[in-house]
Amino acid sequence: MIENKIAKPFLKWAGGKTQLIPDIEKTLPVNITQTKFTYIEPFVGSGAVLFWVLNNFPNLKKAVINDINEDLINTYKTIADKPKELISILDILQNEYHNLEGNEEKKKHYYYQKRELYNSRKEEPCGQAALFIFLNRTCFNGLYRVNRKNEYNVPMGSYKHPTICDRENILAVSEALQKVEILCGDFEQTLDYADKNAMFYFDPPYKPLSETSSFNSYAKDEFNDNEQIRLRNFCNKLDLLGLYWILSNSDVKGKDMNDNFFDDLYSDFNIQRVVAKRSINANPEKRGKLTELLITNQMNNQNYGRAI
Ligand SMILES: C[S@@+](CC[C@H](N)C(=O)[O-])C[C@H]1O[C@@H](n2cnc3c(N)ncnc32)[C@H](O)[C@@H]1O
Numbered sequence: 001m002i003e004n005k006i007a008k009p010f011l012k013w014a015g016g017k018t019q020l021i022p023d024i025e026k027t028l029p030v031n032i033t034q035t036k037f038t039y040i041e042p043f044v045g046s047g048a049v050l051f052w053v054l055n056n057f058p059n060l061k062k063a064v065i066n067d068i069n070e071d072l073i074n075t076y077k078t079i080a081d082k083p084k085e086l087i088s089i090l091d092i093l094q095n096e097y098h099n100l101e102g103n104e105e106k107k108k109h110y111y112y113q114k115r116e117l118y119n120s121r122k123e124e125p126c127g128q129a130a131l132f133i134f135l136n137r138t139c140f141n142g143l144y145r146v147n148r149k150n151e152y153n154v155p156m157g158s159y160k161h162p163t164i165c166d167r168e169n170i171l172a173v174s175e176a177l178q179k180v181e182i183l184c185g186d187f188e189q190t191l192d193y194a195d196k197n198a199m200f201y202f203d204p205p206y207k208p209l210s211e212t213s214s215f216n217s218y219a220k221d222e223f224n225d226n227e228q229i230r231l232r233n234f235c236n237k238l239d240l241l242g243l244y245w246i247l248s249n250s251d252v253k254g255k256d257m258n259d260n261f262f263d264d265l266y267s268d269f270n271i272q273r274v275v276a277k278r279s280i281n282a283n284p285e286k287r288g289k290l291t292e293l294l295i296t297n298q299m300n301n302q303n304y305g306r307a308i
Pocket residue numbers: 013014015016017018042043044045046047048049066067068069185186187188203204205206218219223
């Protein structure tokens with residue numbers, strides 16, 4: 001039975017936005033979500049907000065997702081088009097891995113062998129997608145990090161009995177993705193897919209709070225300050241076109257009071273500071289509460305919240 005299963009993110013992903021959803025919900029203009037609308041997420045990652053939108057808004061006409069990470073997008077496309085084939089490969093990986101429990105050396109060997117196979121990028125797309133999910137479920141802290149050669153380099157994690165093949169969720173996600181256009185490339189290309197009643201949610205790689213906290217290498221090219229500025233320019237463009245957007249980012253001012261990078265960059269827009277707990281940090285002591293930025297181009301005379 002899968003009919004009633006609710007699709008949820010199928011990956012662990014640095015910066016997953018589940019905890020920000022209540023704050024995001026409060027910023028949604030009712031005039032958009034009350035009529036047929038298009039949801040666009042240009043930096044989709046694990047899609048925490050995407051799945052929330054897919055599950056909660058009956059007026060959603062379609063969704064468009066995008067990410068620059070080709071391997072991630074291959075995984076979304078595989079789930080959408082070939083869920084059963086994917087499940088059968090994941091099932092094998094899960095059985096093989098679980099059978100090694102109790103023998104750390106063999107488990108380690110298996111993990112690094114699969115990582116090497118993944119990095120050779122020799123498997124066909126469905127096999128690559130299965131390896132992507134396998135590594136995500138068994139690696140250290142669910143991180144996705146690659147080097148300049150696009151080689152995935154996260155070490156093995158210490159999960160005791162990880163679920164590698166979540167059959168029901170993959171089928172539910174596959175079903176939910178039938179409404180979704182899946183794109184791979186730079187965030188700017190999503191503008192071509194916007195109609196009048198569109199809403200964008202941007203969750204770009206965060207500006208690191210310190211040199212060592214930088215877990216934003218999801219892709220082989222860095223998302224530096226110039227990229228943050230290019231994104232703001234894109235947001236300006238959407239605003240001029242009358243398109244609504246929400247953007248989240250790290251609150252660099254919380255760390256250094258004199259750092260006005262985002263306050264200056266988005267001074268024409270509405271900036272809120274919200275509390276969010278980061279769970280991906282190698283040091284558990286640093287997993288405390290931090291504020292994050294939620295920026296919108298909302299107008300003050302609108303109603304906000306979810307109207308369903
Ligand atoms: C902070 S993560 C998104 C997290 C996501 N919202 C979630 O809930 O898991 C940022 C994403 O931006 C992608 N990315 C980096 N540079 C990009 C670009 N120029 N255009 C589109 N996506 C990009 C990364 O591959 C990564 O998946």
